[in-house]
Amino acid sequence: MSVDGKVLIEVKNLKKQFGNHLVLDGISTDIRSGEVVVVIGPSGSGKSTFLRSLNLLEKPTSGQILFEGADITDPKCDMNLHRQKMGMVFQQFNLFPHMTVLKNITLAPVKTGKLSPAEADKKALELLKRVGLPDKANSYPDMLSGGQKQRIAIARAMAMEPDVMLFDEPTSALDPEMVGEVLTIMQELAKSGMTMVVVTHEMGFAREVGSRILFIDQGRIQEENNPEEFFGNPKNPRLKEFLSKVL
Secondary structure, three states: OOHHHHHHHEEEEEEEEEEEHHHEEEOOOEEEEEHHHHHHOOOOOOOOHHHHHHHOOOOOOEEEEEEEEEEEOOOOHHHHHHOOOOOEOOOOOOOOOOOOOOHHHHHHHHHOOOOOHHHHHHHHHHHHOOOOHHHOOOOOOHHHHHHHHHHHHHHHHHHOOOOOOEEEEEOOOOOOOHHHHHHHHHHHHHHEEEEEEEEEEEEEEEEEEEEEEEEEEOOOEEEEEOHHHHHHOOOHHHHHHHHHHOO
């Protein structure tokens, strides 16, 4: 895992309010190229809101997010352009049911003019091989298991050759026996040097694959560290309590 030190995403004093409820309460952190940042925390802690703010699927109430130097929270910023460099993998896969697997993967690169249809098809077949589903190009999502759908969703996000990939609880909707096949693909991605931000409940993945772990609770980063220190020597009382319940 090569972390080359270049800051890809800079988060400054991020706040998000829903009505009277402050979901994010002043989060600041940097995400560097090649890092695998794993975000954990109890339900309702704000971890998914934090992740979804990074590509403005959630619009922050205040604060700043810089992606590759551009302030994406500036209303004048062309967010669609920046989103092309941010892959997103959702809990519920979000594949288009009326399109084949191949079409799901090639849609964005062709539509944005990044690749010609022939180039996109070639790339999609390479990616299907990479996620272990080379024979599923002409299948429809409904013919696939949850684990297969999520692997297709990862291939779809990779088709745009993003600079960072965001994963929002990618295994939470899966049957237990399918979790492993998705985590394996994510582990391989991390090894290939992809910058990743992953919200997950999978502590084994956090420990083995993460380069840095953030514990978010009550809308704040309560603790962050490398996996060894984070799991082996937690400081924050709320983190200690959380780990005692999940490990």
